[in-house]
Amino acid sequence: KHIVVIAGDGIGQEVTTVGKQVLDRVAEKFGHEFTYDEALIGHAAIEATGNPLPEETITKSKQSDAILFGAVGHPKYDNDPSAKVRPEQGLLGIRKALGLYANLRPIKLFDELLHSSSIKPEFLQGADILFFRELTGDVYFGEKGRKDDGNTAYDQMIYSRYEVERIAVKAFDAAMTRRKKLCSVDKANVLESSRLWREVVQEVAKQYPEVEVEHQFIDAAAMLLIKDPRRFDVVVTGNLFGDILTDEASQIAGSMGMLASASVGDTTGLYEPIHGSAHDITGKGVANPLASVLSAALMLDISFGMKAEAEAVVDAVDQVLKAGFRTRDIADANTPKDLILGTEAMG
């Protein structure tokens, strides 16, 4: 299998290094051969080429069997709303170029981290949510611009039937292999794009009579996710609402540093932590690499069909946590100092 590593910005480099080491160890243990290439994206790519998504990165990605992705973003652009070229264009561009319309974000709490969340353990125990976030449509990709001499700015929130259908089908298929519950999140009481979303999900639902379906408005969903996380099994939603809900849901898993994601669609799958570039801790060697490690596990499972290998990786994470090891973000007041590891040691 040929893997392209796109480390990107901030802690992306540090965490993908560990993700890759884990893949190497899997290859060794299970007798596979993984070859690697690297490619640029984001701020790193802008610095090197002026372009947040060089053509070469797309070509290499398309020719690979899977992509191990780090993060993009840089504070320099965040505080300069007028910047024309931005790191995030690289990430949005590659999602679009590879047709990665389905972003799977599993939210599952490792037992050992039950007490590391701000949410009470009795509300978390047993929570297990699989988000399907639509990834190549919505207000992310609608027409955007300025008018009135730059004094008015707009972004079009837009969905077409086929876009909703294909992600809904994936979400329902997954629900059938799980607890057979699906919650679709929209804002159909206000938005026309959400009304289309709901219409299509209702239609697709007819093909899955065994799945118990509910529709929630995004405001209610953001509340229920904290009030009662265990009520959710599969959640399917648009790009923007999915972005918000899955970051929020990181508090269910104790830390953003534990959450992996898989972006799949027409071609090569891309595997990426949910956390961002985290410039405040970049280069300090303290970032939690487990989201990248668990992203590698998703790659093994989804892109390579290597179930046993994927399980071995998840098991290894579990055992490391059981042995008491923590990175800073998942340590608490009771963690002995010598069990708090840096990025490399945790790897």
Added chain:
Amino acid sequence: KHIVVIAGDGIGQEVTTVGKQVLDRVAEKFGHEFTYDEALIGHAAIEATGNPLPEETITKSKQSDAILFGAVGHPKYDNDPSAKVRPEQGLLGIRKALGLYANLRPIKLFDELLHSSSIKPEFLQGADILFFRELTGDVYFGEKGRKDDGNTAYDQMIYSRYEVERIAVKAFDAAMTRRKKLCSVDKANVLESSRLWREVVQEVAKQYPEVEVEHQFIDAAAMLLIKDPRRFDVVVTGNLFGDILTDEASQIAGSMGMLASASVGDTTGLYEPIHGSAHDITGKGVANPLASVLSAALMLDISFGMKAEAEAVVDAVDQVLKAGFRTRDIADANTPKDLILGTEAMG
């Protein structure tokens, strides 16, 4: 003072009845005279007139000194994405017609409810956030429609400079009377409307050198709100992001049933619980009326300048909670059965 009561749908009727009783009691105790009128909105108005926002409702509202509002919404429309006339059009319509561009949503936990949230008390103690949600712009009011024979649907997310400026000024002014911290929430790494938002907030910030300003992306904000609610003082954001964050923030106050809001702008202020019509409990007499009572307190304070009266109402709520009384939504396993009251008794 002349007050229009717009009860609307679902539990709106039950809770505004209590809100009004509290206003009457205030008038009696403090020697004021409040006169009342009623007006229709939402599903109730559609049933009676075919129109979710009858002209008469707008006229009465404009002629009043303040509006006590209940809720709008009905499940009938939620599950019928093709309905052309919807209750929510009434609420959005009146916000727009009265120019109520600033929605203030204070999130403060009553000490007695410290343990009724799914969030650990040690993360909540002392949390005190004042949200400024922009209320007459954004994707709520941008052009919306269908194309491709109905197979594509869109809503324009749109902001103009003056819209951002006036809400930012209100938020900064409020920050100056509080802990002098302001967090502006947007998605400027992806959205052009958010980049304009950030630009304008940065400009307005220059007039308030004493206020410590931060900008957060909506996904990070949704996470931080649960991870560390105490880091926030004043939060200012757009209509959609504000809708989501304030519902989520209800978990900081223990229950949605405790949260009041004030919508202010060019003319008469409108005072409204954050909770919706809650058809599942409508007519059962179990709804928590305290959000309506606290909305009445905001009315006394903001529209009538009656500070002492407002404080007396908030104090009364506090004492009732201290005495152990609860409605169902804020009761827990330890609440004695005879202290769990219905809507009327709680009033």
